[in-house]
Amino acid sequence: MKHLLLSVLAISSLSFGQITLTDQHFAGPSESYVFSTLTDPTIDYATTGANYIWDFSDLVPQDQRGLITRPSSQISGLSIIQFGSFAPAPYKATYFNSSTDLPLDQASGILPIPIEELNAFTKKTATAITSIGYEIVSNGQGIGFRSDTIETRYALPMTYGNNYESRGYTDLDLNPIYDAQWKQYRHRVTNVDGWGTVKTPFGTFQALRIHHVVDEFDSIYISFQGFGTWVPIPVPLAHEYEWRSTSDKEAVMRIRTSEIMGNETVTAVEYRDDFNGLGLTESKLAVSFYPNPVVNELHVSTPEMAENFVIVDQSGRVWKQVSGSSKDQVIDVSELASGSYSLVVLFSNGYTSVKFIK
Structure with a gap:
């Protein structure tokens, strides 16, 4: 009886920290989040498992970035047709936000038009968080592009041991602004490979550890004086390791790496934080x-x-x-x-x- 009781207590203790993520634990419209960012090529992104403790509490931030989710009521221009209330059900956006999902730095040197902003549109349901398309802002005008194949970023509900894969395809035809096309293919493989406690300078959280692998192929078609050609844009294989908790609607910790010839290099480290003006210089301009x-x-x-x-x-x-x-x-x-x-x-x-x- 004593051994049975100890076994029951051990099982109860083991399962206490496991969590399940639902759509209520992911961002919605009109929400804002701040992340402290840093570079640390030696950070441990690989170690994980069940009932694990990840201790990142000694990280020293170098900068900050913000994320603001804008509601569908703020969609403007031609993007209303693509993602507004009259769009087909799979493309009715829950929110949109500024995005870096397309390699704009490389594309800007190829495209003959200025790209001032890129917005990504998201739909949230009880079963998935999906990427449904983009908006490119050029010369003050926003043009929306639906994804022909909708990529699932998160399959819900999500718990330890879950895995799934998804594909996304988007054809950004810039006509009639310019005779050019931008095609993006993405293949995502996701594995919930850990659960336990994650510690950051912002706090301690019970979390799931999620590992995404994204293989992306981008190319741009440019036409000049009647002649056109496709130009490939190389995008390294990307890994994203994130820790998500039921107490926060964004990842409380995230590490991104790029893989080249089987070797991963850390490209970004960030964690949820409060705004502190880090990386900004106080101006003498009066307001x-x-x-x-x-x-x-x-x-x-x-x-x-x-x-x-x-x-x-x-x-x-x-x-x-x-x-x-x-x-x-x-x-x-x-x-x-x-x-x-x-x-x-x-x-x-x-x-x-x-x-x-x-």
Whole structure:
């Protein structure tokens, strides 16, 4: 009986830390997240298993990046037809956000048109998180492209031992802007290869460890004076290791690597964090604003055009981000809860921060 009781207790203890991820544990529209980033070629991305403890608590951040998910109500231009409320069910976007999923740095040297921004569109259901297409912004105009084959980023519900694969194909035909095409093929293989406790400078989490392998082939067709050719864009085999918890809707830890000839090289390390202005230089540019306290609209005047306006609460959480469009900017704050906030104005050469009350 004693041995039986100990066995039951051991089994109960072993299963306590295992979690299951559902669609409620993934980002939705109008949400914002901050990640601290760093480079560390020696970080251990390979070790994993059941009831494992990953300790990344001694990481030292070097920079930060933000992620803001924009609701489908903010889709504009021709992209409304592709991903808005009248789109076919598989392509009705839950949200969209700025993306680096296409190798824009390489493509910009090939395409004769400027690409100012790339947005990716996501659909979230109870069974999957899918990538349904892109939007390229050129000369201020957004053009949407549905993925002919929809890639599943996460098959849900997700638990330890799950594995799946998915393919994505997108044909970005830039006509009539220019006689050019961009084709992207992706093959994703995902394995939930660990569960346990992950520690970061942001906190300690019960998490699943997820390993994605993405094999991508990109090519661009360029036509000039009646002659056209396909130009391949080399994309190394990519690995993404992420730790996801039920207490946060984004990965609490993520490591990316590129594989060449069987050898993986760490290309990015990031973890969920609060906003702290890391990597920014304080600017001497003065910013004026009114009213304070504010109810619905915050009027901001800057001596030169700002790149972005970021609203942060006292804990460092980013609540809103708006691209600069005028030296006299009007920011809608009607959805903010009552409290104290900081408005961080990002210029090309630094930032200015001011406090206001809602």
